[in-house]
Amino acid sequence: MSAIGISKEDIKTIMNNEQTVASNPVASPKAAVKKAARPAVAKRPSARALKLRAFFEWLLPPVFGVLAMIAVWTLISYQSPNLPGPVSTWHSAVELFSDPFYNNSPNDQGIGWNILASLERVGLGFGLAALIGIPLGFIIGRFQFMSRMAAPIIGILRPVSPLAWLPIGLLVFKAANPAAIWVIFISAIWPMIINTAVGVSKVPQDYMNVAKVLNLSEWKIVTKILFPFVLPYMMTGVRLSIGVAWLVIVAAEMLTGGVGIGFWVWDEWNNLNVEHIIIAIFVVGIVGLLLELALTSLARRFSYE
Template identity: 75%
Template sequence: MNVLRSITLAVLPPIVGLAFFILIWVGISMVAPALPGPAKTWVSAVELFSDPFYQNGPNDQGIGWNILNSLQRVGTGFGMAALIGIPLGFVLGRFKFVNDMASPIISLLRPVSPLAWLPIGLLVFKAADPAAIWVIFISSIWPLVINTAMGVSKVPQDYLNVARVLNLSEWKIATKIMLPSAMPYILTGIRLSIGVAWLVIVAAEMLTGGVGLGFWVWDEWNNLNVEHILIAIFVVGIVGLLLEQALLLLAKRFNY
């Protein structure tokens, strides 16, 4: 009975919440007939995902290709941000002078809207695809830098004192002491960063075009296909949820 009760308590609230969401959606669609209801959207989704990888030219491809292209851009931009942001965060957290020097620059650039960086990317790279990757990079690097620096700065001083007594090199201090101690902060920064990257890519692709979820949403809006826009919203949410859950599973493996 306890097991059954635990399963019920775990499963029932999400089902009830989803049912309320669908009822609200039905009510709004009845008040605003231009908004498709759940049934109509479901039929369109079944048809759409029955052949997600078709290709009828460069601007007419299945939703599967759009998802993969968006994920590829996010992976590239986020990977570049991680390669630069995490080591930079280590340096800022380890050396107070460097941190004090960089803090005004980070405080100035971090609040800038991601799309404000898009014209700079187009100007420098002269192409839409690298400009979109640039926007992802510059938007997702700040959580990595800040959280890594915070984690490194919070390493207990006793650990560093022992390392000084043992005459450890700076490399060993970074890899054997700071990295394990700061890992929870780094993983939190990664989670925040990948979330920002996935949010930004849709808006960036709307403006740059090409194959991707953002361009697909804008194209469907131009075709007044509202069902596909709603489907895209759910796809973006589901993919973002899967990315976050994967990172949560990764974080549990590094619980120091």
Template identity: 70%
Template sequence: MVSAVFHSPLDASSMNPSNAPSAPERPAAKVAPSVATVAAPSRPPFDWRGLWLRVLPPIFGLGLLVGIWALVSVSTGSSIPSPAATWEAAVKLFSDPFYRNGPNDQGIGWNVLSSLQRVAVGFGLAALVGIPVGFMIGRFTFLSRMFNPLISLLRPVSPLAWLPIGLLVFKGANPAAIWTIFICSIWPMVINTAVGVQRVPQDYMNVARVLNLSEWKILTKILFPAVLPYMLTGVRLAVGTAWLVIVAAEMLTGGVGIGFWVWDEWNNLNVQHIIVAIFVIGAVGLVLEFALIKLASLFTFEEVKA
């Protein structure tokens, strides 16, 4: 009688005399998925927690500011206008921001544009002078040792202390305000550019010396690309400082400008417009800062960003 013996797959593999690994088993045939399953890819769930973390904190911050403002308004007997009254004044003010009723009665839009024009002129002159001076100070040790004491002496001086010098030299309020912007904007650009040049790796300069590159090629091919992130940081700091100073300078010099407009509203005892101007000054400064940060991030290496 012949007996049949049935072995499991494990027994068959153990009885293999060569003990060689067996060929991989073919997977069992799978049932083809339905058309609906293929057409609908799985989507990650929406990150509601991340959305709330981005949206709620600014809302709570603004709510806290408005709440403190309302409490101060009530506690001072409405000598400080309430948020609601200030909002109504702002709506009326921005309904026609570019009106003209004479040289000393213009809308808030014209005043902001006049201040931005002064900042642009003073800042542009400071950039034309400060950035090349920063390159030279960082590049040459003799110039660095010569100018460092002067910069350390003049940089801490309040920008408004330079305003009388501008009035004396230029004999006009508008050039004196531009001079004040120039003198307060130049230091961040000089210092940051010089620091950027001094932090260029010495290996780069050694390669330039081996290749016998001219000073112009060293400046354009090595120094400028490496220093650009530091230079843009100085530009950003200079613009913020210039926008801070122009308001105080215009309060003293007069004319058309957001600083003079604030002072004129104070003389008219219109505190609501003063509060509106504070928010406008802050918003314009925020836009300038954000725009320059975005510009700097386009030319900044990752290690400098960190």
């Protein structure tokens, strides 16, 4: 026995205690420090929560914008007693759209017939502008001589106010309806010509060199090379044109009369029905937005990307 006097039983007890500490990481000081230093893993949100968050991020900003507009409108209506507020305008709109297609006389028809009449004029004028403007844009962008020849004409006529063309239409066509369609046509054609021509001029020269090497015909060049590349430019011109066309038709119908949303606004002004004028403003804006969304969807449908 040594001087310390440790027995065999004491040695066994010490060995058992060391094995217990080694097998238990919590009891080990080093293991406890490592566990405390390990960062906690944050719980990821579920897919449903992410979709719900994205939905509210998409929905809330427009809702707040509309509410802000209504609040400003309400404040202005309190300051100007002659301007109807949102509540009275809403009740008038409910009454107006309860029967939008009544027909008492040629000059007394529901707002539905007036909207359809305006859309018909816009469709005819816009269709003619697309039928002529898009091919003309391809020609101007494809041939340098045609581009230089058309530049002064476009530069002079494009800035002219659309309503300045109305007397010319009345003089030539001798009737209000074709004159209004003429104003739509001459106003909507310029964005389509310019954007299509710009798109054609930006086609990479390498594409045209390949077409020369393959000895492609002009029709093949247009359909296989130019059209896919120019389509985004062309659709931008189409969207701008439909906006201009729907904007101009209201002013043109105010001057020409007949059935149409512009004439309806002017007629309600003569009757001092300001609530109906405000309703017409919203109708014009909503219809214009729907037309632009339809063309945007069409552009995505036929996109080559």
